[in-house]
Amino acid sequence: MKKFISTFIALILCSYSFAGTLFPKHDINDPKLSKNTVMQLCQKSLMYAPRQLEKWCEKAYEMGYWQALEVISLHTNDGSRYIxxxxxxxxxxxxxxxxxxxxxxxxxxxxxxxxxxxxxxxxxxxxxxxxxxxxxxxxxxxxxxxxxxxxxxxxxxxxxxxxxxxxxxxxxxxxxxxxxxxxxxxxxxxxxxx
Structure with a gap:
């Protein structure tokens, strides 16, 4: 049982750290962030950081990337705003x-x-x-x-x-x-x- 628990914890930690490398940490309030970077973070967040999806996609939308609403719609299962x-x-x-x-x-x-x-x-x-x-x-x-x-x-x-x-x-x-x-x-x- 101890072996199972330790394996499970190791697996969780490894997958969590792996996802972190695929979704780089950026400060959403950084004025130097380009529209392209914010757009990519919006798209990547669907797979690698779903908890951060709405804030990155809303930021992309505010910067003029209206297609970010599609990513939000896929996440929330409500496409009314996107449509x-x-x-x-x-x-x-x-x-x-x-x-x-x-x-x-x-x-x-x-x-x-x-x-x-x-x-x-x-x-x-x-x-x-x-x-x-x-x-x-x-x-x-x-x-x-x-x-x-x-x-x-x-x-x-x-x-x-x-x-x-x-x-x-x-x-x-x-x-x-x-x-x-x-x-x-x-x-x-x-x-x-x-």
Missing amino acids: TEAQRHAENGDPDGILALAFVYESGRFVTQNLHKSIALYNQYLNENQGIEEEKMRVNRTHEALYLIYTELGDFEKAAEQKRFLDGSNYIESKEAILKKQIQEAGISIDSEQ
């Missing part, structure tokens, strides 16, 4: 707001799933951002999402239209190139003989 903020941004033509709402309606996260509303939002995004070079990858991802939705709905004609766009844009090759680059940067070796 309201995404709707406000979408109404102002913000691509992030439009895509956030489209994904929410596609997945049914925080709202009742509505694929037709999701399609309308994805198409709104495409109509407003199709020719913008900085949006090229998100435009392609949007076409991919529409392809999957149309396939799920059994609308194979519209699915084929999305697939033709993806094939013509070299999207799959671009995704593979980005993945290979990320793998190389991470120092992971992939054996092509497997």
Whole structure:
């Protein structure tokens, strides 16, 4: 019994100290903290420091990162504030707001799933951002999402239209190139003989 208790205590201490290395200690009131650092701490806190999640995500929200409300919503299981903020941004033509709402309606996260509303939002995004070079990858991802939705709905004609766009844009090759680059940067070796 003593062995079990000591093993249990050691395990708790080790996991607690390990989580501490994955979630660095920062003073939330430090004026030198960048928006990017606060945003990352908000996202990491969901996994590594849930007790600190709300304060870091609220700080990120105050600094202009409205998507922090999604992390809070996942933690509290109440997405009403996130949905309201995404709707406000979408109404102002913000691509992030439009895509956030489209994904929410596609997945049914925080709202009742509505694929037709999701399609309308994805198409709104495409109509407003199709020719913008900085949006090229998100435009392609949007076409991919529409392809999957149309396939799920059994609308194979519209699915084929999305697939033709993806094939013509070299999207799959671009995704593979980005993945290979990320793998190389991470120092992971992939054996092509497997």
